[in-house]
Amino acid sequence: MSNPLDDLILDLIARIEAGVPPWRQAWKASADPRMPLRSNGEAFSGSNAWLLAFAGAMRGYRSPYWFTFRQALAIGAPVGKGEKASPAILYKTRVVGEPSERSEVGAADDSGDPRVLRYLKTYSVFNAEQLTDCPRAFLDIVDPDPAARIAARNAVLDAIPARVEFGGGTACYVPALDLIRLPHPHAFDTRDDFLATKAHEQLHWSGAAHRLDRTFGKRFGDEAYAFEELVAEIGAAALGLRIGLAPQLLDSHAAYLGHWAKILRHRPTALLEASGHAQRAVDYLLAFSAQGAVTDLAD
Numbered sequence: 009m010s011n012p013l014d015d016l017i018l019d020l021i022a023r024i025e026a027g028v029p030p031w032r033q034a035w036k037a038s039a040d041p042r043m044p045l046r047s048n049g050e051a052f053s054g055s056n057a058w059l060l061a062f063a064g065a066m067r068g069y070r071s072p073y074w075f076t077f078r079q080a081l082a083i084g085a086p087v088g089k090g091e092k093a094s095p096a097i098l099y100k101t102r103v104v105g106e107p108s109e110r111s112e113v114g115a116a117d118d119s120g121d122p123r124v125l126r127y128l129k130t131y132s133v134f135n136a137e138q139l140t141d142c143p144r145a146f147l148d149i150v151d152p153d154p155a156a157r158i159a160a161r162n163a164v165l166d167a168i169p170a171r172v173e174f175g176g177g178t179a180c181y182v183p184a185l186d187l188i189r190l191p192h193p194h195a196f197d198t199r200d201d202f203l204a205t206k207a208h209e210q211l212h213w214s215g216a217a218h219r220l221d222r223t224f225g226k227r228f229g230d231e232a233y234a235f236e237e238l239v240a241e242i243g244a245a246a247l248g249l250r251i252g253l254a255p256q257l258l259d260s261h262a263a264y265l266g267h268w269a270k271i272l273r274h275r276p277t278a279l280l281e282a283s284g285h286a287q288r289a290v291d292y293l294l295a296f297s298a299q300g301a302v303t304d305l306a307d
Contacts, residue, residue, distance in 0.1 A: 016059070016095055017276050024269045042072040042149075043249050047079040055283040056096050058246050063094040064135055071136040073146045085139040093132035097280075100129060128280070152252065161203055161251045167297035170213045172206075179205045181212035188213055200253060207247050211240040214289040222285055234267030235282065243286035247293065 044052045044060035052060055060074055080087050102125045136146040172188045179190050188209045196202040215222030215236065224232040248254060271278050
C-alpha cells in the first residue's frame with residue numbers, strides 16, 4: 009500500500025543522500041524561517057509547519073500564507089497556470105467495530121470492543137505568491153524587529169531549565185548526568201550558530217526518562233541513536249520556526265545522514281513518527297516560557 013507522502017519522502021531521501029538535511033539547506037540563501045499560516049491567519053502545526061516552511065524556503069517564497077485551490081478562488085486570486093502544489097497532511101480517525109461494522113474483517117479486537125483507526129491523507133496547498141492577483145495583505149510581509157526577535161530567541165531558550173556546562177569543543181547531552189555540554193558562545197561563528205546548537209541539545213534533554221521518556225531501542229535497534237538525532241534535528245528546526253532561528257549543521261551530525269536515509273527507505277512512516285516526537289518535544293520546551301504557555305501548538 010502506497011504512502012500519500014511517497015513522493016515527498018523520496019525527495020527528502022535524495023537530498024539527505026546528497027549530504028545535507030533539507031530542513032537545514034532550505035534557509036541557506038533565504039530570510040529567517042517563518043511559521044506557515046493558513047488563509048485565515050492561523051498557524052500550521054505539527055508536521056505541516058516544518059514541511060511547508062521547508063517547501064516555501066526552497067522555492068524562495070517570502071509570504072507565509074498557504075491556500076487550497078478553493079480558498080484561493082474564494083478571495084478572487086486563482087492559482088497561477090502551471091504552479092506546482094505542496095502537500096499538507098490531514099489526519100483522520102475512524103471507529104471500527106461498532107455493531108453496524110462487526111462483519112468487517114478485523115473490525116474489533118478479541119474483546120469485541122471497537123477500535124479507533126488513525127490514518128493520514130494529503131491535500132494540496134499553494135503559497136500566496138503562486139496566486140494570480142493575490143491581495144497585497146498576503147504578500148506585503150513586514151520583517152520583525154531584529155532586536156525583538158533576538159530577545160524572543162533568548163527568552164524562549166533561556167527559560168528551559170536544562171543544566172548546561174560550558175567549555176571544551178563538543179556539544180552534547182549526557183544522559184547519565186542529565187547535563188548539556190556546550191562550547192562557550194564565543195567559540196561559534198555566530199550567535200545564531202550557538203543558539204541553534206543549544207536548541208538541538210535541549211531537544212535531546214527533553215527525551216530523558218523522567219521527562220518525555222523517548223526511547224527507540226526496541227523498534228530501531230542499532231539505528232535508535234540515529235533516529236533520536238533525526239527527532240532532535242526536526243525538533244530544532246520546528247522550534248526555530250517559532251523564534252525565527254534558522255537551523256545550523258554541525259559536522260559531528262554528518263555521520264547520521266546515511267542512517268537517516270536508510271531508516272526512511274526501510275520505514276517511510278518514520279518521518280512522520282519522528283515529526284510527532286519532535287512536536288511533542290517542542291510543545292514541552294515552549295511550555296517553560298511565556299510564549300509556550302499562551303500558544304496552542306496542537307494539530
